[in-house]
Amino acid sequence: MNTFLSASQESLKEKYRSFAEQTIGREAQALEEHEVSLKDFLKTIGQSGYCGITVPKDFGGQGGSLLDLILFVESACRFEPGLGMTFACHTAAIELIKKYGTDTQKARFLPLLATGEIIATIAFAEENAGTDWQAVETTAKVESGKVVLNGKKVWAVNAEIAGLMVVLSKSGDKLSLLLVNLNPDAIAGGAIAFSPNKRRLGLRSCFVNDVTFDGLTINEDCLFSSDSQALAMSHYVMDVAKAVLSASCIGLTEAALDEAVNHARNRKQFGVNIGQFQGIQWKLADMSAELEGARLQTYRAAWAHDERPEDFRRFSAMAKLFASKVAKVHSGEAMQVLGTFGISSDSSLERFYRDAKMTEICLGTSEAQKLVLVDELGI
Ligand SMILES: Cc1cc2nc3c(=O)[nH]c(=O)nc-3n(C[C@H](O)[C@H](O)[C@H](O)COP(=O)(O)OP(=O)(O)OC[C@H]3O[C@@H](n4cnc5c(N)ncnc54)[C@H](O)[C@@H]3O)c2cc1C
Structure with missing residues (x-):
């Protein structure tokens, strides 16, 4: 392995550093104190193309590697480490869709994720299921072409500002993974509720919420997998x-x-x-x-x-x-x-x-x- 950066990655790193210094540095304290809206700030970052560094160019992204994205996050977090959490969840959803998504899911979500028009969240943890995912109690029941979600997730980063949520749940006795479009038009019934931003020790610039699903009903095409x-x-x-x-x-x-x-x-x-x-x-x-x-x-x-x-x-x-x-x-x-x-x-x-x-x-x-x-x- 060549552990050193290519010339183009060195110049990317310079570009990211100067963006981070000029754009993130002066807002870092205000972001931590939520005096600046993170949602609006992510739009600014998105306009520069940095919400979609790893999104393929065909879908409106930069077509970069995970290392390129990591160079960006490293630069951003010199000033505001909470952005690292926001980007960790957002990027994880992008990579999931790139690797396992259907053509329809790629076409529907990747362009919006690339511009920051929608931000993604990962909702795996529950009150009784932190390290042990098999203990997840949220259920995803398939009923006549729809999926009905019931349960409560905790500590989901970006949740209240997200447009897309990756949810770990149970269908019968098996784990299932869902891609939930939070656009109201995509919700056929039931409700989703978010707790206020959780008070915590650090990483305060990002939003972290508990999420409750009360019969939230969505189309079956959101089901990524309900098998091994x-x-x-x-x-x-x-x-x-x-x-x-x-x-x-x-x-x-x-x-x-x-x-x-x-x-x-x-x-x-x-x-x-x-x-x-x-x-x-x-x-x-x-x-x-x-x-x-x-x-x-x-x-x-x-x-x-x-x-x-x-x-x-x-x-x-x-x-x-x-x-x-x-x-x-x-x-x-x-x-x-x-x-x-x-x-x-x-x-x-x-x-x-x-x-x-x-x-x-x-x-x-x-x-x-x-x-x-x-x-x-x-x-
Ligand atoms: C700021 C923040 C953001 C988060 N963001 C997200 C998010 O976006 N999405 C999401 O799904 N979750 C998120 N989480 C949740 C996080 O992933 C869980 O808090 C974490 O997995 C730990 O779960 P727990 O608190 O239930 O601890 P537990 O699993 O109850 O563990 C308690 C302690 O026991 C230890 N332990 C547990 N099992 C073992 C074992 N087998 N062997 C040895 N030690 C063990 C743990 O290491 C820990 O020290 C976030 C948490 C924080 C603090």
Whole structure:
């Protein structure tokens, strides 16, 4: 594997960085506090083509690879890591449709997802089914050409602003995967309700809602799978989401390292810059080495998605496990270097530190990633 970027990817990265700096940087705090509407902001990002980086050109997208998208998310999350969650779910739905969707589903949804006209959400988790998907209690019953959904999902990112929802449910005793078009015209009966945006530790710019289906009735063509394929498809959805979330961990850690280095160069104690103390230097050295380790793992997962699909699942799990740990540990270490400047709410480090812990839990916990790796080892 060539772990380094091609010349065109290097220039894409430059382009994404400058977009992120100019467009996301100045709105990051306002996005976290919901003073700027995320829905409108995503339209701005969509107008630049970045909601559809991996959507094929035939469907109005950029025709890029998952690695291209990951470079964008890495740049965006240097400023606002919550966008990483939004893009993880949106991209996972796009990749699901690209890989498993019918021609009709591709034609109907990919152009809208590419422009950001609709944003996608993934609704897998339930109150009694977090890590254990087989415990899902939401039911999808097929009745005379329609599917009737009943149940409650929790912690679904983008839900209240979404136009399309990927839902894990049960049909009889089997898992089933649905692609629910949330356009009111596509709903034949019943109701869907969203909780208010959930109050939480970090990643606050994205919307996270519980979702209740009360006899929500939709056309049967929304049923992706209700057999053994449903589990494989669901794994694929989460594997994509986890690879993208790993990119947000890299962006966040890189921003934390930059702040720590800057402070170490400028803050004087005992008559010298604190960067001259070996205790500070070693923190920065560890941060720099482990950030690169996380970056390589994340790029490798993206590469495997396109070039070696048989390894994608384990590389994605490794990237999420490692990158989220690096983000948590080193956002804390960066804060230590900044002392009181880091814990102040005026510092973006305070926000990054809260965001980083979240990445060890959302879209599958660190322990859940280890379950994937143990499974792959065949123990
Ligand atoms: C910000 C955020 C966004 C999210 N977004 C989404 C989303 O968009 N869509 C969605 O479907 N879900 C989403 N989730 C839900 C998330 O995927 C679940 O919270 C996660 O899978 C953990 O589920 P749980 O909280 O029920 O923990 P549980 O599964 O109850 O686990 C509790 C603890 O037990 C550990 N554990 C469980 N099983 C094992 C085992 N076999 N071996 C060892 N340890 C184990 C876990 O690692 C954890 O430490 C989100 C969560 C957050 C916080």
